[in-house]
Amino acid sequence: MSKPKLALYWASSCGGCEIAVLGLHEKILDVAEAFDIVFWPCVMDFKYEDVEAMEDGEIDVCLFNGAIRNDENAHLAHLLRRKSKVMVAFGSCAFGGSMPGLANFNDREQMFNYIYHDSPSTDNPDGIVPQQRTDMPEGELVLPNFWNTVKTLAQVVPVDYYLPGCPPEASSIETAVTAIVSGELPPPGSVIGPDITVCDECPREKHEKKISRFYRPQEIIPDPDTCLLEQGLFCAGIATRSGCGARCPQVGVGCRGCYGPNEGVYDHGAKIMTGIASVLDADTPEEVEAILDTLPDPAGYFYRFHMPDSLLRRTARTNGKKLLASEQVAASEL
Amino acid sequence: MSENEKRVGVYVCHCGHNIAGTVDVEHVAEWAYNLPNVIISRDNKFMCASTGQEQIEEDVKEFNLTHVVVASCSPHMHEKTFRNAVERSGLNPYLFEMANIREHASWVHPDDQDGATSKAKALVSAAVHRVLHHEELTPMQVEIRPEVLIVGGGVAGIQAALEVAEAGHHVYLVEREPSIGGHMAQLDKTFPTLDCSACILTPKMFDAGSHPNITLLTYAEVEQVDGYVGNFTVRVRKKAKMVHEDLCTGCGTCWEKCPKKVIDTVFESGLGYRKAIYRPFPQAVPKYPVIDVETCIYYDTGKCRACEKFCPTDAIDFEMQDEIVNLEVGNIIVATGYDLFDPRRIPQYGYGRHENVFTSMEFERLVNAAGPSDGRVVLRDGETTPQSVAIIHCVGSRDKNYNGHCSAICCMYSLKFAHLVKERTEAEVYNFYIDMRTIAKGYEEFYDRVLEEGAHFIRGKVSEITDATHASEEEGKLVVVAEDTLIGKQRRVPVDMVILAVAMEPRADAEEVAHRFGIGCGDTGFFTERHPKLDPVATVTEGVYIAGACQGPKDIPDAVAQGSAAAARVLSVISQREVALEPVRATIDEEHCSGCRICNTMCPYHAIDFIEADSVSRVNPALCKGCGTCVAACPSQVISGAHFTFDQLIAEIDGIMVDVNIDEPLVAAEMV
Numbered sequence A: 001m002s003k004p005k006l007a008l009y010w011a012s013s014c015g016g017c018e019i020a021v022l023g024l025h026e027k028i029l030d031v032a033e034a035f036d037i038v039f040w041p042c043v044m045d046f047k048y049e050d051v052e053a054m055e056d057g058e059i060d061v062c063l064f065n066g067a068i069r070n071d072e073n074a075h076l077a078h079l080l081r082r083k084s085k086v087m088v089a090f091g092s093c094a095f096g097g098s099m100p101g102l103a104n105f106n107d108r109e110q111m112f113n114y115i116y117h118d119s120p121s122t123d124n125p126d127g128i129v130p131q132q133r134t135d136m137p138e139g140e141l142v143l144p145n146f147w148n149t150v151k152t153l154a155q156v157v158p159v160d161y162y163l164p165g166c167p168p169e170a171s172s173i174e175t176a177v178t179a180i181v182s183g184e185l186p187p188p189g190s191v192i193g194p195d196i197t198v199c200d201e202c203p204r205e206k207h208e209k210k211i212s213r214f215y216r217p218q219e220i221i222p223d224p225d226t227c228l229l230e231q232g233l234f235c236a237g238i239a240t241r242s243g244c245g246a247r248c249p250q251v252g253v254g255c256r257g258c259y260g261p262n263e264g265v266y267d268h269g270a271k272i273m274t275g276i277a278s279v280l281d282a283d284t285p286e287e288v289e290a291i292l293d294t295l296p297d298p299a300g301y302f303y304r305f306h307m308p309d310s311l312l313r314r315t316a317r318t319n320g321k322k323l324l325a326s327e328q329v330a331a332s333e334l
Numbered sequence B: 001m002s003e004n005e006k007r008v009g010v011y012v013c014h015c016g017h018n019i020a021g022t023v024d025v026e027h028v029a030e031w032a033y034n035l036p037n038v039i040i041s042r043d044n045k046f047m048c049a050s051t052g053q054e055q056i057e058e059d060v061k062e063f064n065l066t067h068v069v070v071a072s073c074s075p076h077m078h079e080k081t082f083r084n085a086v087e088r089s090g091l092n093p094y095l096f097e098m099a100n101i102r103e104h105a106s107w108v109h110p111d112d113q114d115g116a117t118s119k120a121k122a123l124v125s126a127a128v129h130r131v132l133h134h135e136e137l138t139p140m141q142v143e144i145r146p147e148v149l150i151v152g153g154g155v156a157g158i159q160a161a162l163e164v165a166e167a168g169h170h171v172y173l174v175e176r177e178p179s180i181g182g183h184m185a186q187l188d189k190t191f192p193t194l195d196c197s198a199c200i201l202t203p204k205m206f207d208a209g210s211h212p213n214i215t216l217l218t219y220a221e222v223e224q225v226d227g228y229v230g231n232f233t234v235r236v237r238k239k240a241k242m243v244h245e246d247l248c249t250g251c252g253t254c255w256e257k258c259p260k261k262v263i264d265t266v267f268e269s270g271l272g273y274r275k276a277i278y279r280p281f282p283q284a285v286p287k288y289p290v291i292d293v294e295t296c297i298y299y300d301t302g303k304c305r306a307c308e309k310f311c312p313t314d315a316i317d318f319e320m321q322d323e324i325v326n327l328e329v330g331n332i333i334v335a336t337g338y339d340l341f342d343p344r345r346i347p348q349y350g351y352g353r354h355e356n357v358f359t360s361m362e363f364e365r366l367v368n369a370a371g372p373s374d375g376r377v378v379l380r381d382g383e384t385t386p387q388s389v390a391i392i393h394c395v396g397s398r399d400k401n402y403n404g405h406c407s408a409i410c411c412m413y414s415l416k417f418a419h420l421v422k423e424r425t426e427a428e429v430y431n432f433y434i435d436m437r438t439i440a441k442g443y444e445e446f447y448d449r450v451l452e453e454g455a456h457f458i459r460g461k462v463s464e465i466t467d468a469t470h471a472s473e474e475e476g477k478l479v480v481v482a483e484d485t486l487i488g489k490q491r492r493v494p495v496d497m498v499i500l501a502v503a504m505e506p507r508a509d510a511e512e513v514a515h516r517f518g519i520g521c522g523d524t525g526f527f528t529e530r531h532p533k534l535d536p537v538a539t540v541t542e543g544v545y546i547a548g549a550c551q552g553p554k555d556i557p558d559a560v561a562q563g564s565a566a567a568a569r570v571l572s573v574i575s576q577r578e579v580a581l582e583p584v585r586a587t588i589d590e591e592h593c594s595g596c597r598i599c600n601t602m603c604p605y606h607a608i609d610f611i612e613a614d615s616v617s618r619v620n621p622a623l624c625k626g627c628g629t630c631v632a633a634c635p636s637q638v639i640s641g642a643h644f645t646f647d648q649l650i651a652e653i654d655g656i657m658v659d660v661n662i663d664e665p666l667v668a669a670e671m672v
C-alpha cells in the first residue's frame, strides 16, 4: 500500500512552525517514513504547479501554518483545501491569526504609512512604497494584493483540525501526527490538545487575587512558588489551553496565551481581559485606569493570539472608510 | 429535542395604549410569525389579564407549543405571571422568554413610531432566538428556620418584632444603643394627633422587652451574615456593658453617684447631660445602665469605681468583655432607621455659630416634658422665652447640593412645632417653606388648624440667617433672609429663635450595613426595596426585608405599617416551611476548573468557596443569586450561569441583529 501523502505550507507567519516540525529531531524521520511528503516549499523544491497538477483530494493531510493576509495566502489555502482530505490549521497564526492578526488593530494604509514612512528606523528619503504592479525591462512584476484585514485559515476555507501553539510543542505535533497516522482522530472541527488550562497545569500556588499594579518581567524577580499574576506579572495562563506543560510560568515568565482559548471559549482576549479586570484592586474608574497604565498595550496583550477570530475581529476602519476595491476582491473570495 | 421539533408561540401585548399607542403591535405579531420555529403569533390587548394568560394555556395545548415568548413590559413586572401561565399549561416555566417592548421601545421612543416598531421587532426576534436555547430548570427547595433576626429597635423594628413574636416565633432584636426606641423615643408629641410619643411607644417597648418570644440584644451589632433564606448564621457582637443584667435592678444608685457628667449627644441631641454610667432615658428598655468606657474616669485614670462601691447588688464588672453571639435564623428584617442632616454643612444658616439656631431634634428635646428644659420653650440660655420663632423647612432636603429628596416628614413636624410654640408661648411663628406637603390622612386638617392658630407662612428658600443687623428692630435678633416668592420681594424677618427642619438622611454606615446583609442602596443612599410599588419591604436578597426609615424618609404610621408588612412577609415564608430558590444560578465544572481563584473575590453573595483539597472553586447553590459576575469573570469559561448560558446570549444577539425591514427575517450572516 502506498504511504499517505503529506503537504506542509507556510502562509503569513514567522517560520517558527516550520522550525517546530524540524524540531521533532530524529522523529522527523518517522514522519518521512510514514508519509510521502508531496509539498513543503520551505524545505524542498516544489512549485505551485505541482500541486495544481494533483487530483482533488489526493493529499491526505495538509499542515497549513500562517494567517491569511494576502491573495497568495488565500490562493494557496483554497488550492490546498481542494487537494487535501484533511486540512489542519497548524500553529497559532493559522488558528487564530496570532501576531500577524494584531494588524487588525490598524488598516493597511496606517500600517504602510508607519512601515515605509513614519517608523523611527525607516530611512526612505524618496518615499518609495511597494507597488502591486511594477514595470521592469524584463516585464511586469506583480505582488500579491495585501488585505486590510488579516483572517484565520478557517475564515477562508473549511478546516478539519486545529493544532495550537506558537509554535506547537513537539509533543503536540507528535500527538497530532500519531493520531492522523493511526486514524484515531477526534471529531472534525476539534482542537487537538488537552481541554484544561495552563493555569491548571502550573504548579505555582494560587491565592485570592488582587492586583494593584503590573510589572514588566525586567522589573521584579518573582517569588518562585506563587502565581505570577498575583505578583503583577501578566499571565494569560488562566484563560489559555494547555498542551505546553505550563513551560513559561514554570520558569518565571507569564504565559503569553499562545495555545489559545480554552475549549468552548469564543473570544480569547475578552476572557483574559475579564479575568484580569475582575481582580484589579480598584474601586473607582480612575484607580482602574491607573492600574492599567502599568500594563503597556493591554489590547495587544489580551488579543496577542486571537484578534482575527475574536467577536469583533478587527477595530473599526478609520474615518468610516468604505471597503477598498481590493478588500472587496478579498471578500468575494470567501 | 431536535431543532425542528421546537414550536414557539409569540404573544405581542398592546398594554392598552402603553405599547400599541406607539408600536404597530399587529405588524410586529404578523412579522414574528416568520421567525424560526414560530408556530403561532398573536397580538392581545392585555396579556397579563386572565384572557391573555388563558390564551397561552390554550395555544400550548392546541398547537403543541414547546416554548413561549411574550412581548410586553419589563420582566420585573410580569415575568412571574407568564412563567406561571406557562407552567399551568404543562411546560417548564423556564421555557419562556419575555421581550420588553414597553420600557425598551414604546415608552422611550414616543415620537418615533417606525423606529419603535422596528426596535420591538428586533427585541421579539432576540427573544425567539434565545428561547430556542432555553433549558428546563427546577427550583431548589430549602427548609426555613422559624427564628427571625430584627436589626434596629426603632418603632419599625419593635412593631415587626411584636408581630412575629405574637405569631409564636422567636425573635432576636439587635439594637446598637443601650435601649430600644429609636428616634421616636426622643419625640414629644406626634403629628397630626399630638399623642404623646412616650405614651404610645413605651408600652410597645415594654412588651418587646418582656415578651417570652423576644430576645433583646442591646448595645450590640451584627458583624457578619452568612447563609441564605431559611438558614442564615449571624454573628452578633454584644458590647461589654460593664453591668451584669442578671444582678442589676435598675435602681439608679450608680448613675446618681457617678461623678462624671457627659454631654448627651445621642438622646438629648447635645442639649442635656448624662453620666458616664447611664441609662439613656427613664423608660429605657432594658432598664439597665451601661458604662461608657470612653468617658468613665476609671478607664482613664484607674481610680474612682464609685458605681461599684455603691451598687447594692454587686452588678458592676469593670473587666467585662465584649461577647460574641452566633444566631441561626431563617429570615432577617433590617430596620436601622435614619440619621439627621448636620446643618453645619450649610454655613450660611449659622448653626453652631449663632447659639439660638436649633435643629429640629434639639427642639423636640426642648419641648419634651422629660427633656432638659422640662418642656419650656426657651433660648439656649435656658431662661429666656422667645418672642418670635422662625422654622426653616427643607434644610438639606430638596437641595441638589445636599439631598435631592424630600424628607417627607419635615413639613408636618414643622407644623407641629408651630403649634407647640403657639401653645406654650406668646411668640410669633414664621414658617419658611418651599412647598407644603401634608399628604396623609388628617395632615391637611392639621395644617388648617395651625393656620388658624395664626402661624405665618412665607414661601421662599432662606438664603441666610445672620446677626448682622440693618435696622433697629433687628438689634439683638437673628435675621432670617429669604425671598418671599408669593410677593416677589426679599424679606428680612428678625426673630429670637430659629429651628432648622433638617433632612432625614440614610444612616452614615448604611452602605456598610447594606453590604453586610446583601442588599442595595439607591441613589439617595436609602436601602433599595425589590419593587418600589409592588414589593416595598422585600430586597434583592431572599429572606432579607427592610422596614421603616432605612428604606426612605417616612413618618411613624408608615414606619409601623412597614414593620407589620415585613413581619407578615416573614410569617408567610415561615408558614411555608420550605422555600423554592430560583434555579437561575451558576455552577462550576470542577473537572475543568483550574483553581486560578479569579472568581473567589468576585461573588457579592459570598457564594463561592475554594476547596483546597481539590484545588477547585465551588458555588454554594443556595447562596448564589445567579447574578453572573463569576460567569463573566471565569477566564476559562468553566462557570456557567443557568438561563444565561453563552449559547443563549449569543443566540439573543444573533436574533437582535436580524434585518427587521425584510418580511422574512434572516439571521445576520453566521460567523465563518
Ligand SMILES: Cc1cc2nc3c(=O)[nH]c(=O)nc-3n(C[C@H](O)[C@H](O)[C@H](O)COP(=O)(O)OP(=O)(O)OC[C@H]3O[C@@H](n4cnc5c(N)ncnc54)[C@H](O)[C@@H]3O)c2cc1C
Residues within 6 Å of the ligand: B151, B152, B153, B154, B155, B156, B157, B174, B175, B176, B177, B179, B180, B181, B182, B183, B184, B187, B189, B190, B191, B192, B220, B221, B222, B335, B336, B337, B338, B340, B360, B361, B364, B409, B413, B416, B507, B513, B547, B548, B549, B550, B554, B555, B556, B557, B559
Ligand atoms: C424632629 C423630628 C420629629 C418627628 N416627629 C414625628 C411625628 O410627630 N410624627 C411622626 O409620625 N413621625 C415623626 N418623626 C419621624 C419619626 O422619627 C420616624 O418616622 C421614626 O422614628 C422611624 O422609625 P424607624 O424605626 O424606622 O427608625 P429609627 O427611629 O431611626 O430607629 C432605628 C433604630 O435602629 C437602631 N440602629 C441603627 N443602626 C443599627 C445597626 N447597625 N445595628 C443595630 N441597631 C441599629 C437605632 O439605634 C434605632 O434605635 C419625626 C422625626 C424628626 C426628626
